[in-house]
Amino acid sequence: VDEHSQDLVARLVARGVIPTGVSVTMTPLPGGVSADVSVISVASERLVVKRALPRLRVAQEWHSSPTRVLREADAMIFARSVRPDNVPEIVDIDEEGLTIVMRAAPDSMENWKSRLLAGVIDPGVGGLLGDALAAWHSQSNADPDSLRRFADPSHFFDLRISPFFLRVAEVHPDLEPTITDVVGRMTARSLCLVHGDFSPKNVLVGQGPPWVLDWETAHRGDPTFDLAFLVSHLVCKAVHRPGDTDRYRRCAEVFMETYFGSSSLDIDPADLVRQVGCLVLARVDGKSPVDYFGPAEQATARAHGRRVLTEGKVDVAAVWPRS
Ligand SMILES: Nc1ncnc2c1ncn2[C@@H]1O[C@H](COP(=O)(O)OP(=O)(O)O)[C@@H](O)[C@H]1O
Ligand SMILES: [Mg+2]
8 A cells, every 4th residue: 555545544544434453455446537536445345535636637637626526525415415326425524635435336336438338328327317317407406505505616617618618619710609609608507506527437337226426517507518418428429339329319318308307497409409519529629538539430529519519400319420
């Protein structure tokens, strides 16, 4: 165990999160870009510890305040109060150490992104996520206290608007007026708690209900964004595995049908289509590019994202590449 991990364990012991004198194993989890994430096993219990990093580990780095990990814990506590089966329990919040501890998922749960990329595309997961998301959006919209708690939009600007939308407008100057309009409409619609990173890599699936992780970009904002984010990820997967387009599409449709069936908030389909277009483009030309695209797929996604963004379609069917 390195010095850093020893410090962390000592701190968790001092805080009473783990008992003294028991053996502890600590395993880093892959995939974390904005935090050190590790699993700690103590006796039969497994915990996940997340400590914020000031810089994100991607090729084109950007900055954001490490205190976002505290906001993450706050959002998870709210989300769990609404949907206890879909969010891990927060066990400790260390405000000075900028470290949070939550319960680990059972070993049998798997990252949904890995499953989707392996061709295991279950529309039922889409439905369960649509239902949970509708509850989070609708109930936060009706709750003035949670709206107040998540009102600061600055980290959403740093982590999403700037690296995804504004960056794409720089790379594609002809799209700048359209993107400015999309961002303007999105920021004007500050209605509910928005997850802000509602992507398959932040979902764990298994026998029971899916878990939604990684709430650090949670903010009061436009519910359209979470729908557009998840759909854009499924569209990118369809670009990568064109033969499975219909199955990714079905999954997205079940997600949206379930969401629209139980959310109290209106979503303008034209906004949804344009946000998806921006986000697909951002996954090629923004600051957090898709890790599974080859050069030909990048070109396809770029052309497709531009088309979706500029065609002005008002039907979500328009977001799918023609296979
Ligand atoms: N409570 C948990 N139980 C099991 N695995 C988890 C848990 N929290 C996070 N992970 C795993 O660690 C990865 C990184 O955690 P995440 O919160 O998404 O961090 P980051 O903000 O760095 O992406 C997740 O994609 C997931 O696979
Ligand atoms: Mg994550």
